Amino acid sequence: MALTNEHIINKLQEKFGEEVSGFSDHYDMLTFVAPKELNLKVLNFLFDDDELRFRFLTDLCAVHFPDQKEKELAVVYHLHNLEDNVRIRFKIFTNINMPTVYTATGLFSSANWMERETYDFYGINFVGHPNLKRILNVEEMDYFPMLKQYPLEDQTRIDKDDEMFGRGGMIGFGTDKTTHRTVIESEKNNIGEDIV
Amino acid sequence: MSEQHIKLPEGSIEKTTTTLNLGPTHPATHGVMQNILELDGERIVSTEQTIGYIHRAFEKIAERRPLYQITPLTDRLNYCSSPINNMGWHLTCEKLLNVNTPKRVDYLRVIIMELARISDHLICNSIVGVDSGAYTGFLYVMQYRELIYEIYEEVCGSRLTTNIGRIGGFERNFNDIAFQKLQKFLDEYPRVLREFENLFTRNRIFMDRTMGVGAISADRAMNYGFTGPNLRAAGVDYDVRVHSPYSSYEDFEFDVPVGTTGDCYDRFLVRNQEMWQSLRIIEQAFKKVQEFKGTEAEIYHADVPEYYLPEKEDVYTKMEALIWHFKIIMGEIDMPRGEVYKSVEGGNGEVGFYLISDGGRTPYRLHFRRPCFIYYQAFEELTKGSMLSDAIIVMSSLNLIAGEMDG
């Protein structure tokens, strides 16, 4: 029988009960959330089950939601069932003060560098990873650059004129007051789990 | 002469390995990546890769720019076939914004994407030739890449980092010269490709250099996240154009070449065959485009007023066009909320774009799934136990592009 999203939801709920939640189906891709302690169990279940067979890890990345307390960092796994051509997205949330997540390298060898990149950008500590060190940035860097509080530009450069590039300075045009974010304050709280 | 052999006591010679730094600047010119090899004589014992020498923080830059300003960033990912990345990004935006493009736009996009694929595979295959000592193939084939560049120039004005197309279609209609040049390409290129194949495919030296080198099985390849020609050479026929067709690929008839052992020779052959199939697709698309007549032949974009700049005559005469022009240029268009993942078949495999939008003007998070980054991890497994010169051939046959790896 065809592997429909409802069937996947039923199987997940049958195995994990209330632990998996946040099911949504926007743009035809099933998305769900599970607690971070169960991430390996869910991945193993999706891998081993004979009907589900999600045996290809397409992508692994992280997202930072500074406004959701206790759940600031999300790790997003995109899995793909190549035989039935079904994709699924699986998220786990973790606290930014204790960002430990079990590594998926035992199951998928491709997760090795993807987790290193996630550690490099967000500081998530993958427990059990064979070689967790910075991969893209300089080794001596002491902060995690993709977190929202850090700026894009290099703060130590002295040759470029901040005002002319719209980054504050004395005159002030092009500062945060006029950049592109216009999210209404009340909506900011709902950004994490249910994006639509 | 004394025939005495000097006998050294047992255990007095320690076998140590040499560390060789195949450093960020190496003549194999694939971009900047570093490999620290442990060699036992000429055999490779282990390797360690260091990348990040061209990390340009695309994902952080993208959080600052509205959607149409991110297209030039996607150019610089796989810069040998930048139109494919551009089209992939436009398809992602169109998925988020729920836009349907007309058929003519889809067919023109297919022509441009397949030209880019030919361009990418030409570089990869000719560089495999250069690394095994045959410089001629590279020079002959560069001439035809120049013709492909001329076709891009007619459409978008630029040769390499094209920023081609817009959200919803193209910036201008393809003019007659572009079609003339495309016809010239279709007429002349098959002969050149056949000559290139004759030079390499049954060449004794080339076969000895590449057969059995860097082989990988289908299971390990899928576990390592391989996609694209490298995975198809290992035996798995996964092609995003067939699995989840985009831009009307389902209207075209083409085969997906699949190899058996996944070694360098198979990768070379798969890329060659893909170039033939791309030629086939371009011919079909060209014929289909020429069937549109009259006003239908003037359609080159969908109707997306929020993201597609209106024509200049309308801006100066109509009110709505003026307002849209102002809003687009000043960047005051809000995106719908949502998260979307879209992937296209790039020169190296599945190029994916994961876009999270929170309703603001710029993406909240944009992540690029870069195939080179993912399959370079397998390099150690591919070269364990082989010779030093094989490591070079494996590196070039994997088609590693540094811009895509670091991003």
Place this chain on the structure above:
Amino acid sequence: MSRPVSYNIKQKPLVKDISVADMPEGHQGEGFFATSLNNVIGLARKNSIWPLPFATSCCGIEFMATMGSHYDLARFGSERVGFSPRQCDLLMVMGTVAKKMGPVVKQVYLQMAEPRWVIAVGACASSGGIFDTYSVLQGIDQVVPVDVYVPGCPPRPEAIIDGVMRIQDLVGKESLRRRNGDRYKALLESYGIQ
């Protein structure tokens, strides 16, 4: 409206088609030609520059097109591109240089023997380009002294050839004592190079 495609339809008379380089100023007579050593060495050096293509990203692909037969850099004397800094005169840095790569550029520059020239090809090598980020070096002139900058993203092969021709002008007119002089030493000191 559209112009017809045409290739080389104007026939140029052959006489004007061949250009011969000018002789340096000097005094000549029967069987001899006297000029200053500067001129002769400059003429010899500028027509046989051996470049080191330090190609990092997209500009490297345009360099490959420049070395190809369509735009042919070899006619300017750069037939032999070398990858060993000890044997090359011209360091062509093409593409974005990240902060991780900066020390590598400097090391390659230090290994080159005098006289050496540097050309920064592309916007990223000249000034950081479109990448004003924490990880990109904003121009290689932060680490090595640069002689010629070629703007463009990527510059067309004609622009790269123009840059090489400017280098040729510099090479041809350079004084033989420049590399030992105080100004040059001060320049290297400012980069921390002994």
